[in-house]
Amino acid sequence: MAIPETFSGMLEKTPTTAAAAPITDGLPDGLPWERRRWAVAAIFTALAMASLDTAIANIALPAIASDLHVSPAEVVWVVNVYQIALVATLLPLGALGEIVGHQRIYIGGLLLFTLASLGCALAWSLPSLLVARTLQGLGASGLMSVNTALVRFVYPSRMLGRGFGHNALVVASAMSLGPTIASGILALGPWPWLFAVNIPFGIVALLIGMKTLPKTPRATHAFDFAGAGLACACLGLFIISIGSAAHKAAPALVISEFAGALLFGWILTRRHADHPAPMLPIDLFRRPIFALSAATAVCSFAVQGLAFVSLPFYFEDILHRSQVETGFFMTPWPLVVAFMAPIGGRLSDRYPAGILGGIGMLLLGVGMVLLASLPAEPGIANIVWRTMICGIGFGFFQTPNMKAIMSSAPSHRSGSASSIVATARLTGQTTGAALAALCFALADREGATVALALGAGFAALGSVMSFLRLAVASPQKT
Numbered sequence: 056m057a058i059p060e061t062f063s064g065m066l067e068k069t070p071t072t073a074a075a076a077p078i079t080d081g082l083p084d085g086l087p088w089e090r091r092r093w094a095v096a097a098i099f100t101a102l103a104m105a106s107l108d109t110a111i112a113n114i115a116l117p118a119i120a121s122d123l124h125v126s127p128a129e130v131v132w133v134v135n136v137y138q139i140a141l142v143a144t145l146l147p148l149g150a151l152g153e154i155v156g157h158q159r160i161y162i163g164g165l166l167l168f169t170l171a172s173l174g175c176a177l178a179w180s181l182p183s184l185l186v187a188r189t190l191q192g193l194g195a196s197g198l199m200s201v202n203t204a205l206v207r208f209v210y211p212s213r214m215l216g217r218g219f220g221h222n223a224l225v226v227a228s229a230m231s232l233g234p235t236i237a238s239g240i241l242a243l244g245p246w247p248w249l250f251a252v253n254i255p256f257g258i259v260a261l262l263i264g265m266k267t268l269p270k271t272p273r274a275t276h277a278f279d280f281a282g283a284g285l286a287c288a289c290l291g292l293f294i295i296s297i298g299s300a301a302h303k304a305a306p307a308l309v310i311s312e313f314a315g316a317l318l319f320g321w322i323l324t325r326r327h328a329d330h331p332a333p334m335l336p337i338d339l340f341r342r343p344i345f346a347l348s349a350a351t352a353v354c355s356f357a358v359q360g361l362a363f364v365s366l367p368f369y370f371e372d373i374l375h376r377s378q379v380e381t382g383f384f385m386t387p388w389p390l391v392v393a394f395m396a397p398i399g400g401r402l403s404d405r406y407p408a409g410i411l412g413g414i415g416m417l418l419l420g421v422g423m424v425l426l427a428s429l430p431a432e433p434g435i436a437n438i439v440w441r442t443m444i445c446g447i448g449f450g451f452f453q454t455p456n457m458k459a460i461m462s463s464a465p466s467h468r469s470g471s472a473s474s475i476v477a478t479a480r481l482t483g484q485t486t487g488a489a490l491a492a493l494c495f496a497l498a499d500r501e502g503a504t505v506a507l508a509l510g511a512g513f514a515a516l517g518s519v520m521s522f523l524r525l526a527v528a529s530p531q532k533t
Contacts, residue, residue: 094209100256140188152200172257276332415449426442460472491506
């Protein structure tokens with residue numbers, strides 16, 4: 056598999072000076088080109104699987120409900136348990152990766168995800184499927200919690216923007232292709248095939264990853280199991296409370312769940328006040344660049360959540376378009392994100408994330424306003440170009456912001472920074488979806504328009520926070 060040194064040098068355009076290959080915590084700055092491309096294949100294959108699984112399960116819910124003879128209210132837990140297990144364990148697994156090595160968390164997560172996919176495919180009842188989906192969510196958390204941390208150690212520092220751009224491209228492509236892939240699989244076979252298709256890809260990614268993933272720095276402190284339980288309870292209850300609010304549960308229940316999340320978070324913060332690597336990374340949030348970048352990420356994904364829930368109702372109920380047309384109108388957003396993410400990544404290697412992210416969020420807000428103010432009977436082109444502006448803005452923002460989060464954290468805290476990237480994305484999407492449901496509850500038929508306007512507000516807030524990064528200095532990464 057080796058390639059001539061001169062050819063490798065031509066591909067990389069790497070200077071021959073010693074300064075061109077800095078060492079981080081005793082490790083080389085990135086992997087050699089030949090090994091890197093295989094490591095990237097393993098990382099991105101697993102990321103695509105975990106991202107696709109979130110989307111394709113939604114398509115299969117009616118078929119699962121019919122086959123297992125359960126109600127729609129019961130079958131929705133197939134999605135919920137996956138989401139709760141995924142979000143609740145991101146911070147503990149990111150922290151564990153700093154102690155045992157990110158590559159080990161990746162391998163363990165991928166193995167569990169693949170085995171759980173087999174369990175989902177063989178499930179004979181709703182309880183058995185829910186157990187398998189919970190384990191699958193835990194495996195996906197292992198993959199996503201260390202995903203960006205591994206990218207940081209696979210790519211050399213001069214190419215980090217490009218690496219994060221490719222990372223965002225994989226997620227965007229999975230989102231855009233997910234419904235189509237699910238529909239194609241269901242047209243050929245029963246719903247268990249949706250989960251069985253993960254198995255061969257998981258095995259291949261596992262074999263490649265075991266051979267090529269880099270060893271990462273390992274912390275010397277012990278893993279705090281009690282702290283991990285508190286982190287799971289905090290994030291798990293937070294996601295449950297958002298879901299309860301979206302489904303119009305009793306206010307007392309929503310308040311108690313949210314209060315429980317705050318209580319567990321407060322206890323965890325107090326417990327780790329003097330910890331060298333707190334599981335809830337309060338040490339990283341003391342860094343202005345990191346805190347602003349994470350908050351901006353939540354805003355951007357809240358906009359996405361608001362849009363993706365409200366737009367189908369907007370197109371069908373207000374603009375009186377068909378389901379097929381709605382699917383067509385929704386497609387440009389993720390497709391343009393997939394196109395823009397690598398471009399944003401390359402630009403982030405040359406320009407500050409504050410500028411790129413601020414412009415991207417500004418464009419996203421403009422796109423949301425334009426969608427909310429569509430005329431009564433718009434033409435196809437009139438809808439598509441507005442949706443494309445949203446995709447351009449979101450794609451332009453995403454990669455530079457991801458790089459800002461990871462680059463503002465010291466290398467030995469890459470696991471916690473990586474878990475915050477995933478936590479911000481999933482928390483923002485879940486919050487946006489819940490707020491969209493609230494808009495429909497308060498404004499009925501006009502709820503979609505209200506949700507789009509609220510999304511524009513989140514985008515404006517995110518743009519301001521992004522530009523604020525230009526006024527603060529990034530601390531030394533020690």
